[in-house]
Amino acid sequence: MMKLYSLKLTSVICPKCELTFATPVAKMPKLSRESRVETDLHRVLPDAAIRASLIAMCPECLYTWWLSAFQTHYFLPEMLPDAPPVDNAKKFGHAVLSGRNNGAHSLDRAIVALNGYWCAREDFQSADKWLELASRELYEALNDDSWDGNRGRYQFIMGEVLRLMGEFHDAVRFYSLVDRRSVLPRELINHQIEQAKNGDSTPTLLPPHIIEEIFLPKPTIVPTAVPSDVSVA
Numbered sequence: 001m002m003k004l005y006s007l008k009l010t011s012v013i014c015p016k017c018e019l020t021f022a023t024p025v026a027k028m029p030k031l032s033r034e035s036r037v038e039t040d041l042h043r044v045l046p047d048a049a050i051r052a053s054l055i056a057m058c059p060e061c062l063y064t065w066w067l068s069a070f071q072t073h074y075f076l077p078e079m080l081p082d083a084p085p086v087d088n089a090k091k092f093g094h095a096v097l098s099g100r101n102n103g104a105h106s107l108d109r110a111i112v113a114l115n116g117y118w119c120a121r122e123d124f125q126s127a128d129k130w131l132e133l134a135s136r137e138l139y140e141a142l143n144d145d146s147w148d149g150n151r152g153r154y155q156f157i158m159g160e161v162l163r164l165m166g167e168f169h170d171a172v173r174f175y176s177l178v179d180r181r182s183v184l185p186r187e188l189i190n191h192q193i194e195q196a197k198n199g200d201s202t203p204t205l206l207p208p209h210i211i212e213e214i215f216l217p218k219p220t221i222v223p224t225a226v227p228s229d230v231s232v233a
Helices: 048-052 088-101 106-122 128-142 151-164 168-175 186-197 208-215
Strands: 006-013 020-027 055-057 064-066
Touching (some): 048 088, 048 106, 055 088, 064 088, 088 128, 106 128, 106 151, 168 186, 186 208
Antiparallel strands (some): 006 020
């Protein structure tokens, strides 16, 4: 059976001005080996409106951020004002601005900017400026030692952003910083280093086995302890 994406309206409350309004929300199938995932570790979506629905924009105060930051409401969305009719990718631009105005960390802003880049591509729009914005925000985040997290994975993504921009030397430098704590396959890192050294700036899909290794790891089986008074002979 074909796995379908769908959009519907939901009712949410703006955390800034407390207006209740209607905004789209997406239903997406689970990630699988057959999903389209690119080497910058994002899932390719079939429609830019699907990605744009990951964020909400208040029609009153224009606060824009991830949909999860808006509390849901029981009102029927058909009875409420709609979110502004903003271009899909531009919603992410508003979100970056809201993030700056509200003290969001540069890493959070970088992830928003990356989604703006992916959304622009899914809408068949020019995406170069989005890459530049994402690179600035991500570079700032990686130079901030105050946060704990999987820095190696973001160093890898920084390498991908630079490769896509054609900055191959700097891309290799960031790929080389990625260590085993990133939990990324060495096969992938080496492949991207070679791609950058060959001057290849094209978006690239992950093969199914790499998708599985990164996103669908098999659970570790822990052996059951054997009581000391039971013979295993």
